[in-house]
Amino acid sequence: MRSALKRILKEYHSDDMNFSQRWVVVTGASSGLGKAIATGLAAKHQANLILVARRLDKLDALKQQLESTHGIKCESIAADLSDLTQIDMLFQKSIENRDIYAVILNAGITYFGEHQQLPWQQFQQLLTTNVTGIVKAVEHYLPYLQVKQQSGGIMLVSSVAGLLPVPYQAAYSGSKAFITHYGLGLNEELRYDDCSLTVFSPGGIATEMTHSSGLDAQFEGSAVLQSPEQCAAEAIQAMKTRHALYVPGWINKFQVFGARLLPRSLLVFFAGNLYRKALAAKVKQEASH
Numbered sequence: 001m002r003s004a005l006k007r008i009l010k011e012y013h014s015d016d017m018n019f020s021q022r023w024v025v026v027t028g029a030s031s032g033l034g035k036a037i038a039t040g041l042a043a044k045h046q047a048n049l050i051l052v053a054r055r056l057d058k059l060d061a062l063k064q065q066l067e068s069t070h071g072i073k074c075e076s077i078a079a080d081l082s083d084l085t086q087i088d089m090l091f092q093k094s095i096e097n098r099d100i101y102a103v104i105l106n107a108g109i110t111y112f113g114e115h116q117q118l119p120w121q122q123f124q125q126l127l128t129t130n131v132t133g134i135v136k137a138v139e140h141y142l143p144y145l146q147v148k149q150q151s152g153g154i155m156l157v158s159s160v161a162g163l164l165p166v167p168y169q170a171a172y173s174g175s176k177a178f179i180t181h182y183g184l185g186l187n188e189e190l191r192y193d194d195c196s197l198t199v200f201s202p203g204g205i206a207t208e209m210t211h212s213s214g215l216d217a218q219f220e221g222s223a224v225l226q227s228p229e230q231c232a233a234e235a236i237q238a239m240k241t242r243h244a245l246y247v248p249g250w251i252n253k254f255q256v257f258g259a260r261l262l263p264r265s266l267l268v269f270f271a272g273n274l275y276r277k278a279l280a281a282k283v284k285q286e287a288s289h
């Protein structure tokens, strides 16, 4: 009875991950959370890194900085992860002449506004980047990591928006709900496996995404937005200790816990009011330019 309970309660692997001198793929490493995760892995864990995004100039600048400051090895790979053939290319290129130990699928995009204003093509791009591309990448890397038997792992960057419905980010919220459930389902399937899968679900972070979508209009300077560095430190720790699901920051933890106690309709109503104000501020700002 005791051992059965232990098995249910434990996050399945007992050994922590060890990134030192091992190769870690980080997607979306050209800015925001991905860049901060890559920097944290190099600075505090001496990991070698495959940096992935579309903007090669930004990846190369980060590569140079991390190699010269922390003495680790880095490679930049330019890939558009909304194109599934480029995910095949990324996989092949990343495993050439090296063993990959961990994969952090962080790249993602949002759309902030009325869902009916979201053009179909943009919706499809969001879906491929945030959902289909992630599944495709997992289909490449998971069997690879299992065969390697080095106790590696995968982390999927989801969002609090995948745990709670978010009006005016309906498609994004839906895409992250998929990732959260998909990741948690897979995590359990991997309970007795060699490698782990972590779902990391941040709330607001002060990044390009928050700024360019206009979402920061409401929250600028408040404690609601985590810094990318703080969020990244929690992401690395969550993956290292092989959490199934991790929500960083006490405000986000409190929000997710509180959401379990309140009716969902009330939460969506409050979120709707909050985001309507942010959207109005965005529209006003765009009109003044």
Ligand SMILES: NC(=O)c1ccc[n+]([C@@H]2O[C@H](COP(=O)([O-])OP(=O)(O)OC[C@H]3O[C@@H](n4cnc5c(N)ncnc54)[C@H](OP(=O)(O)O)[C@@H]3O)[C@@H](O)[C@H]2O)c1
Binding pocket: 027, 028, 029, 030, 031, 032, 033, 034, 052, 053, 054, 055, 056, 058, 079, 080, 081, 082, 083, 106, 107, 108, 109, 129, 157, 158, 159, 160, 201, 202, 203, 204, 205, 206, 207, 208, 209, 210
């Ligand atoms: N910011 C938040 O408040 C927040 C909250 C919860 C969860 N998250 C999640 O955290 C992750 C990182 O977001 P962030 O806030 O750091 O945003 P960000 O600063 O905009 O970074 C997004 C990264 O994804 C890359 N990317 C986007 N589309 C891509 C594509 N088609 N192919 C390859 N790379 C692509 C971008 O690189 P290129 O443009 O160079 O390709 C960039 O490096 C996302 O999954 C996001 O959903 C963010």
